[in-house]
Amino acid sequence: MHSVTNGAEIELARLTKHYPKSVALDDVSLTVKPGEFMTFLGPSGSGKTTTLNLIAGFTDITSGNVFIDGDLVDDVPVHKRDLGIVFQHYALFPHLSVFDNVAFPLQQRKVSKHEVRTRVLESLKTAGLEGYESRFPKELSGGQQQRVALARALVFDPRVLLLDEPLGALDKKLREQLQLELRRVHREVGRTFIFVTHDQEEALTLSDRITVFNQGRVEQVGSATELYEKPATRFVAEFIGESTAIVDESRNRVTIIRPERAVLVASESDVAPGKPSVGVIVRQAIYLGAGWKYEVILPDGTAGVVRTDQSLPWLVGENERAVLTWEPEKAPEFAL
Numbered sequence: 001m002h003s004v005t006n007g008a009e010i011e012l013a014r015l016t017k018h019y020p021k022s023v024a025l026d027d028v029s030l031t032v033k034p035g036e037f038m039t040f041l042g043p044s045g046s047g048k049t050t051t052l053n054l055i056a057g058f059t060d061i062t063s064g065n066v067f068i069d070g071d072l073v074d075d076v077p078v079h080k081r082d083l084g085i086v087f088q089h090y091a092l093f094p095h096l097s098v099f100d101n102v103a104f105p106l107q108q109r110k111v112s113k114h115e116v117r118t119r120v121l122e123s124l125k126t127a128g129l130e131g132y133e134s135r136f137p138k139e140l141s142g143g144q145q146q147r148v149a150l151a152r153a154l155v156f157d158p159r160v161l162l163l164d165e166p167l168g169a170l171d172k173k174l175r176e177q178l179q180l181e182l183r184r185v186h187r188e189v190g191r192t193f194i195f196v197t198h199d200q201e202e203a204l205t206l207s208d209r210i211t212v213f214n215q216g217r218v219e220q221v222g223s224a225t226e227l228y229e230k231p232a233t234r235f236v237a238e239f240i241g242e243s244t245a246i247v248d249e250s251r252n253r254v255t256i257i258r259p260e261r262a263v264l265v266a267s268e269s270d271v272a273p274g275k276p277s278v279g280v281i282v283r284q285a286i287y288l289g290a291g292w293k294y295e296v297i298l299p300d301g302t303a304g305v306v307r308t309d310q311s312l313p314w315l316v317g318e319n320e321r322a323v324l325t326w327e328p329e330k331a332p333e334f335a336l
Protein backbone atom coordinates (compact mmCIF):
# COMPACT_ATOMS: atom_id res chain seq x y z
CA MET A 1 0.00 0.00 0.00
CA HIS A 2 1.37 3.42 -0.90
CA SER A 3 1.05 5.41 2.28
CA VAL A 4 3.21 8.44 1.55
CA THR A 5 0.40 10.88 2.30
CA ASN A 6 -1.75 10.81 5.39
CA GLY A 7 -5.42 10.08 5.68
CA ALA A 8 -7.99 12.82 5.36
CA GLU A 9 -9.32 15.14 8.03
CA ILE A 10 -13.04 14.78 8.74
CA GLU A 11 -14.92 17.70 10.16
CA LEU A 12 -18.50 17.53 11.38
CA ALA A 13 -20.11 20.93 11.90
CA ARG A 14 -23.32 21.11 13.95
CA LEU A 15 -24.50 17.87 12.38
CA THR A 16 -28.11 17.00 13.10
CA LYS A 17 -30.34 14.14 11.96
CA HIS A 18 -34.05 14.01 12.69
CA TYR A 19 -36.37 11.11 11.96
CA PRO A 20 -40.15 11.54 12.12
CA LYS A 21 -40.26 10.03 15.61
CA SER A 22 -36.77 10.68 16.96
CA VAL A 23 -33.71 12.87 17.00
CA ALA A 24 -30.89 10.49 16.05
CA LEU A 25 -28.16 13.14 16.14
CA ASP A 26 -28.34 16.50 17.82
CA ASP A 27 -25.88 19.28 16.93
CA VAL A 28 -22.66 17.26 16.79
CA SER A 29 -19.40 19.08 16.03
CA LEU A 30 -16.10 17.30 15.97
CA THR A 31 -12.85 16.98 14.01
CA VAL A 32 -11.08 13.71 13.25
CA LYS A 33 -7.40 14.38 12.56
CA PRO A 34 -5.61 13.07 9.45
CA GLY A 35 -4.31 9.55 10.08
CA GLU A 36 -6.02 9.28 13.45
CA PHE A 37 -7.66 6.11 14.83
CA MET A 38 -10.89 7.60 16.14
CA THR A 39 -13.44 5.43 17.90
CA PHE A 40 -17.12 6.31 18.34
CA LEU A 41 -18.21 4.78 21.63
CA GLY A 42 -21.60 4.91 23.30
CA PRO A 43 -24.65 2.90 24.33
CA SER A 44 -27.09 1.40 21.86
CA GLY A 45 -29.11 4.05 20.03
CA SER A 46 -26.73 6.91 20.92
CA GLY A 47 -26.11 7.94 17.29
CA LYS A 48 -22.84 6.23 16.34
CA THR A 49 -24.05 4.50 13.18
CA THR A 50 -26.09 7.56 12.19
CA THR A 51 -22.92 9.67 12.33
CA LEU A 52 -21.00 7.16 10.22
CA ASN A 53 -23.87 7.02 7.70
CA LEU A 54 -23.86 10.82 7.42
CA ILE A 55 -20.08 10.86 6.87
CA ALA A 56 -20.41 8.16 4.22
CA GLY A 57 -23.38 9.82 2.55
CA PHE A 58 -25.78 6.90 3.01
CA THR A 59 -28.21 9.14 4.92
CA ASP A 60 -29.45 12.70 4.21
CA ILE A 61 -28.40 15.41 6.64
CA THR A 62 -31.18 17.34 8.41
CA SER A 63 -28.85 20.27 9.18
CA GLY A 64 -25.14 20.91 9.56
CA ASN A 65 -22.23 19.92 7.32
CA VAL A 66 -19.59 17.27 6.66
CA PHE A 67 -16.15 18.32 5.38
CA ILE A 68 -13.49 15.91 4.10
CA ASP A 69 -10.07 17.56 3.95
CA GLY A 70 -11.80 20.92 4.03
CA ASP A 71 -14.16 20.13 1.13
CA LEU A 72 -17.89 20.32 1.78
CA VAL A 73 -19.22 16.89 0.73
CA ASP A 74 -22.91 17.20 1.71
CA ASP A 75 -23.97 16.77 -1.93
CA VAL A 76 -21.19 14.40 -3.01
CA PRO A 77 -22.43 10.83 -3.62
CA VAL A 78 -21.04 7.93 -1.54
CA HIS A 79 -18.78 6.50 -4.24
CA LYS A 80 -17.10 9.87 -4.85
CA ARG A 81 -16.14 10.47 -1.23
CA ASP A 82 -13.08 8.17 -1.37
CA LEU A 83 -14.05 6.18 1.71
CA GLY A 84 -13.37 2.54 2.53
CA ILE A 85 -16.37 1.01 4.27
CA VAL A 86 -16.53 -2.03 6.56
CA PHE A 87 -20.08 -2.29 7.88
CA GLN A 88 -21.79 -5.40 9.17
CA HIS A 89 -24.53 -5.12 6.56
CA TYR A 90 -22.02 -4.42 3.81
CA ALA A 91 -21.61 -8.13 3.18
CA LEU A 92 -19.28 -9.95 0.80
CA PHE A 93 -20.59 -11.14 -2.57
CA PRO A 94 -21.28 -14.84 -1.96
CA HIS A 95 -20.88 -15.85 -5.63
CA LEU A 96 -17.44 -14.21 -5.98
CA SER A 97 -14.11 -15.62 -4.83
CA VAL A 98 -12.03 -13.79 -2.25
CA PHE A 99 -9.88 -12.41 -5.07
CA ASP A 100 -12.89 -11.11 -7.01
CA ASN A 101 -14.53 -9.66 -3.90
CA VAL A 102 -11.42 -7.62 -3.17
CA ALA A 103 -10.90 -6.75 -6.86
CA PHE A 104 -14.44 -5.38 -7.18
CA PRO A 105 -13.80 -1.76 -6.10
CA LEU A 106 -10.79 -1.59 -8.45
CA GLN A 107 -12.75 -2.95 -11.42
CA GLN A 108 -15.41 -0.32 -10.77
CA ARG A 109 -12.65 2.25 -10.94
CA LYS A 110 -11.42 0.81 -14.25
CA VAL A 111 -7.97 -0.09 -12.96
CA SER A 112 -5.86 -2.19 -15.41
CA LYS A 113 -5.91 -5.98 -15.03
CA HIS A 114 -2.24 -6.18 -14.10
CA GLU A 115 -2.55 -3.49 -11.45
CA VAL A 116 -5.71 -5.12 -10.05
CA ARG A 117 -3.77 -8.33 -9.46
CA THR A 118 -0.86 -6.56 -7.75
CA ARG A 119 -3.08 -4.50 -5.50
CA VAL A 120 -5.48 -7.30 -4.56
CA LEU A 121 -2.59 -9.54 -3.52
CA GLU A 122 -0.99 -6.70 -1.57
CA SER A 123 -4.25 -5.89 0.20
CA LEU A 124 -4.90 -9.55 1.06
CA LYS A 125 -1.40 -9.73 2.51
CA THR A 126 -2.05 -6.67 4.67
CA ALA A 127 -5.25 -8.29 5.93
CA GLY A 128 -3.41 -11.56 6.71
CA LEU A 129 -5.12 -13.56 3.96
CA GLU A 130 -2.30 -14.70 1.68
CA GLY A 131 -3.24 -17.92 -0.11
CA TYR A 132 -7.02 -17.50 0.29
CA GLU A 133 -7.59 -15.91 -3.15
CA SER A 134 -9.66 -18.69 -4.68
CA ARG A 135 -11.88 -19.48 -1.68
CA PHE A 136 -15.51 -18.42 -1.57
CA PRO A 137 -16.99 -16.53 1.40
CA LYS A 138 -18.91 -19.57 2.64
CA GLU A 139 -15.60 -21.47 2.88
CA LEU A 140 -14.25 -18.91 5.37
CA SER A 141 -14.69 -18.40 9.12
CA GLY A 142 -16.39 -15.26 10.41
CA GLY A 143 -13.03 -13.69 11.23
CA GLN A 144 -11.64 -14.48 7.78
CA GLN A 145 -14.72 -12.97 6.16
CA GLN A 146 -14.19 -9.77 8.12
CA ARG A 147 -10.59 -9.71 6.92
CA VAL A 148 -11.79 -9.97 3.32
CA ALA A 149 -14.13 -7.05 3.97
CA LEU A 150 -11.16 -5.12 5.37
CA ALA A 151 -8.97 -6.02 2.36
CA ARG A 152 -11.78 -4.90 0.03
CA ALA A 153 -12.07 -1.57 1.85
CA LEU A 154 -8.30 -1.00 1.79
CA VAL A 155 -7.61 -2.08 -1.79
CA PHE A 156 -8.20 1.30 -3.46
CA ASP A 157 -6.20 3.07 -0.73
CA PRO A 158 -9.01 5.36 0.45
CA ARG A 159 -8.19 8.41 2.55
CA VAL A 160 -10.59 7.30 5.26
CA LEU A 161 -11.81 3.95 6.53
CA LEU A 162 -15.23 3.73 8.21
CA LEU A 163 -15.75 0.63 10.32
CA ASP A 164 -19.08 -0.04 12.06
CA GLU A 165 -18.73 -2.78 14.69
CA PRO A 166 -16.76 -4.96 12.26
CA LEU A 167 -15.78 -7.36 15.04
CA GLY A 168 -19.14 -7.42 16.82
CA ALA A 169 -20.20 -10.88 15.64
CA LEU A 170 -16.93 -12.61 16.55
CA ASP A 171 -16.08 -14.48 19.74
CA LYS A 172 -13.88 -12.78 22.32
CA LYS A 173 -10.58 -14.45 21.43
CA LEU A 174 -10.87 -13.84 17.70
CA ARG A 175 -12.05 -10.31 18.34
CA GLU A 176 -8.96 -9.55 20.42
CA GLN A 177 -6.70 -11.01 17.75
CA LEU A 178 -8.34 -8.93 15.03
CA GLN A 179 -8.14 -5.81 17.22
CA LEU A 180 -4.36 -6.13 17.26
CA GLU A 181 -4.33 -6.67 13.50
CA LEU A 182 -6.50 -3.62 12.93
CA ARG A 183 -4.02 -1.55 14.90
CA ARG A 184 -1.15 -2.91 12.85
CA VAL A 185 -3.00 -2.25 9.58
CA HIS A 186 -3.80 1.27 10.72
CA ARG A 187 -0.13 1.98 11.39
CA GLU A 188 0.89 0.36 8.12
CA VAL A 189 -1.49 2.25 5.83
CA GLY A 190 -1.44 5.57 7.74
CA ARG A 191 -5.04 6.38 6.84
CA THR A 192 -7.77 7.93 8.98
CA PHE A 193 -9.86 5.22 10.69
CA ILE A 194 -13.26 5.87 12.24
CA PHE A 195 -14.30 2.82 14.18
CA VAL A 196 -17.65 2.27 15.90
CA THR A 197 -18.09 0.05 18.92
CA HIS A 198 -20.11 -0.12 22.11
CA ASP A 199 -17.35 -2.22 23.70
CA GLN A 200 -15.40 0.01 26.05
CA GLU A 201 -12.36 -2.25 26.27
CA GLU A 202 -12.14 -2.44 22.48
CA ALA A 203 -12.22 1.36 22.28
CA LEU A 204 -9.47 1.73 24.88
CA THR A 205 -7.27 -0.87 23.14
CA LEU A 206 -7.49 0.56 19.64
CA SER A 207 -7.92 4.28 19.63
CA ASP A 208 -5.82 7.40 19.47
CA ARG A 209 -8.93 9.26 20.60
CA ILE A 210 -12.48 8.30 21.52
CA THR A 211 -15.72 10.20 20.99
CA VAL A 212 -18.29 9.31 23.63
CA PHE A 213 -21.86 9.51 22.34
CA ASN A 214 -24.99 9.64 24.47
CA GLN A 215 -28.55 10.23 23.22
CA GLY A 216 -27.47 11.72 19.91
CA ARG A 217 -24.94 14.08 21.45
CA VAL A 218 -21.20 14.08 22.00
CA GLU A 219 -20.34 13.98 25.69
CA GLN A 220 -16.56 14.21 25.27
CA VAL A 221 -13.71 13.65 22.80
CA GLY A 222 -10.33 12.59 24.17
CA SER A 223 -7.67 9.94 24.57
CA ALA A 224 -8.45 6.94 26.76
CA THR A 225 -6.40 8.49 29.58
CA GLU A 226 -8.14 11.86 29.29
CA LEU A 227 -11.57 10.26 29.45
CA TYR A 228 -10.59 8.20 32.47
CA GLU A 229 -8.64 10.88 34.35
CA LYS A 230 -10.63 13.97 33.36
CA PRO A 231 -14.19 12.97 32.48
CA ALA A 232 -16.15 16.03 31.35
CA THR A 233 -19.51 14.72 32.49
CA ARG A 234 -20.98 12.27 34.96
CA PHE A 235 -22.06 10.11 32.03
CA VAL A 236 -18.45 9.74 30.80
CA ALA A 237 -17.16 9.12 34.34
CA GLU A 238 -19.64 6.29 34.79
CA PHE A 239 -19.43 4.91 31.25
CA ILE A 240 -15.62 4.63 31.10
CA GLY A 241 -14.09 2.31 33.69
CA GLU A 242 -15.43 1.57 37.15
CA SER A 243 -16.31 4.12 39.79
CA THR A 244 -18.18 4.73 43.02
CA ALA A 245 -20.70 7.57 42.97
CA ILE A 246 -21.13 9.46 46.24
CA VAL A 247 -24.25 11.61 46.08
CA ASP A 248 -24.40 14.68 48.30
CA GLU A 249 -27.99 15.95 48.09
CA SER A 250 -27.33 18.89 50.43
CA ARG A 251 -24.72 20.29 48.03
CA ASN A 252 -26.49 19.01 44.93
CA ARG A 253 -23.23 17.32 43.87
CA VAL A 254 -22.03 13.83 43.02
CA THR A 255 -18.42 12.68 43.42
CA ILE A 256 -17.07 9.84 41.30
CA ILE A 257 -14.21 7.84 42.83
CA ARG A 258 -12.08 5.43 40.80
CA PRO A 259 -11.56 2.02 42.48
CA GLU A 260 -7.78 2.48 42.80
CA ARG A 261 -8.27 5.89 44.43
CA ALA A 262 -10.85 4.75 46.95
CA VAL A 263 -9.44 3.73 50.34
CA LEU A 264 -11.10 1.43 52.84
CA VAL A 265 -10.29 1.84 56.53
CA ALA A 266 -11.66 0.12 59.62
CA SER A 267 -13.25 3.14 61.32
CA GLU A 268 -13.69 6.92 61.27
CA SER A 269 -10.63 7.32 63.51
CA ASP A 270 -8.45 5.92 60.69
CA VAL A 271 -9.55 8.62 58.21
CA ALA A 272 -6.83 11.20 57.50
CA PRO A 273 -7.72 14.60 59.06
CA GLY A 274 -9.89 16.76 56.84
CA LYS A 275 -10.58 14.02 54.28
CA PRO A 276 -14.13 13.09 53.31
CA SER A 277 -15.50 9.70 54.29
CA VAL A 278 -18.61 7.60 54.24
CA GLY A 279 -19.62 4.48 56.15
CA VAL A 280 -20.08 1.35 53.98
CA ILE A 281 -20.82 -2.37 54.25
CA VAL A 282 -18.25 -4.59 52.54
CA ARG A 283 -20.34 -6.99 50.50
CA GLN A 284 -17.62 -9.08 48.88
CA ALA A 285 -13.82 -9.37 48.71
CA ILE A 286 -12.58 -10.72 45.37
CA TYR A 287 -9.03 -11.91 44.81
CA LEU A 288 -7.80 -10.74 41.39
CA GLY A 289 -4.28 -12.16 41.39
CA ALA A 290 -2.73 -8.73 40.93
CA GLY A 291 -4.64 -7.39 43.96
CA TRP A 292 -8.03 -7.30 45.60
CA LYS A 293 -11.38 -5.85 44.71
CA TYR A 294 -13.94 -4.99 47.38
CA GLU A 295 -17.58 -4.49 46.55
CA VAL A 296 -19.23 -2.17 49.01
CA ILE A 297 -22.73 -0.87 49.69
CA LEU A 298 -23.13 2.86 50.35
CA PRO A 299 -25.60 4.36 52.87
CA ASP A 300 -28.05 5.13 50.03
CA GLY A 301 -28.01 1.44 49.02
CA THR A 302 -26.00 1.87 45.81
CA ALA A 303 -22.90 -0.21 45.09
CA GLY A 304 -19.29 0.93 45.06
CA VAL A 305 -15.95 -0.66 44.28
CA VAL A 306 -12.48 -0.38 45.84
CA ARG A 307 -9.23 -1.90 44.59
CA THR A 308 -6.15 -2.52 46.71
CA ASP A 309 -2.74 -4.07 46.02
CA GLN A 310 -2.93 -6.23 49.13
CA SER A 311 -5.77 -7.69 51.12
CA LEU A 312 -6.98 -5.65 54.09
CA PRO A 313 -5.86 -7.66 57.14
CA TRP A 314 -8.37 -6.05 59.54
CA LEU A 315 -11.27 -7.14 57.37
CA VAL A 316 -12.01 -10.65 58.60
CA GLY A 317 -15.43 -11.35 57.17
CA GLU A 318 -17.96 -10.21 54.59
CA ASN A 319 -20.91 -7.91 55.32
CA GLU A 320 -18.65 -6.07 57.76
CA ARG A 321 -18.78 -2.33 58.41
CA ALA A 322 -15.93 -0.20 57.09
CA VAL A 323 -15.25 3.42 56.11
CA LEU A 324 -14.57 4.60 52.57
CA THR A 325 -12.34 7.66 52.21
CA TRP A 326 -10.66 9.47 49.31
CA GLU A 327 -8.65 12.50 48.28
CA PRO A 328 -11.15 15.02 46.91
CA GLU A 329 -8.69 16.49 44.40
CA LYS A 330 -8.39 13.07 42.74
CA ALA A 331 -12.12 12.49 42.41
CA PRO A 332 -14.17 14.45 39.85
CA GLU A 333 -17.36 16.14 41.02
CA PHE A 334 -20.46 16.93 38.99
CA ALA A 335 -23.76 18.70 39.52
CA LEU A 336 -26.62 16.34 40.26
Ligand SMILES: Nc1ncnc2c1ncn2[C@@H]1O[C@H](COP(=O)(O)OP(=O)(O)OP(=O)(O)O)[C@@H](O)[C@H]1O
Pocket residue numbers: 019020022023024025042043044045046047048049050051198
Ligand atom coordinates in the same frame (compact mmCIF):
# COMPACT_ATOMS: atom_id res chain seq x y z
N1 LIG B 1 -33.82 4.76 9.69
C1 LIG B 1 -34.23 5.19 10.88
N2 LIG B 1 -35.48 5.60 11.10
C2 LIG B 1 -35.89 6.05 12.31
N3 LIG B 1 -35.08 6.11 13.40
C3 LIG B 1 -33.80 5.72 13.24
C4 LIG B 1 -33.31 5.23 12.00
N4 LIG B 1 -31.99 4.92 12.16
C5 LIG B 1 -31.71 5.20 13.44
N5 LIG B 1 -32.77 5.67 14.10
C6 LIG B 1 -32.82 6.10 15.51
O1 LIG B 1 -31.76 6.98 15.76
C7 LIG B 1 -31.13 6.74 17.00
C8 LIG B 1 -29.65 6.48 16.80
O2 LIG B 1 -29.46 5.26 16.10
P1 LIG B 1 -28.02 4.70 15.70
O3 LIG B 1 -28.25 3.57 14.77
O4 LIG B 1 -27.19 5.81 15.23
O5 LIG B 1 -27.49 4.17 17.11
P2 LIG B 1 -26.11 3.43 17.45
O6 LIG B 1 -25.38 4.31 18.41
O7 LIG B 1 -25.40 3.03 16.22
O8 LIG B 1 -26.63 2.14 18.26
P3 LIG B 1 -26.15 0.60 18.23
O9 LIG B 1 -24.99 0.51 19.21
O10 LIG B 1 -27.34 -0.13 18.75
O11 LIG B 1 -25.78 0.23 16.84
C9 LIG B 1 -31.88 5.57 17.61
O12 LIG B 1 -32.81 6.07 18.54
C10 LIG B 1 -32.58 4.93 16.43
O13 LIG B 1 -33.77 4.30 16.83
Ligand SMILES: [Mg+2]
Pocket residue numbers: 048049050
Ligand atom coordinates in the same frame (compact mmCIF):
# COMPACT_ATOMS: atom_id res chain seq x y z
MG1 LIG C 1 -24.94 1.16 15.36
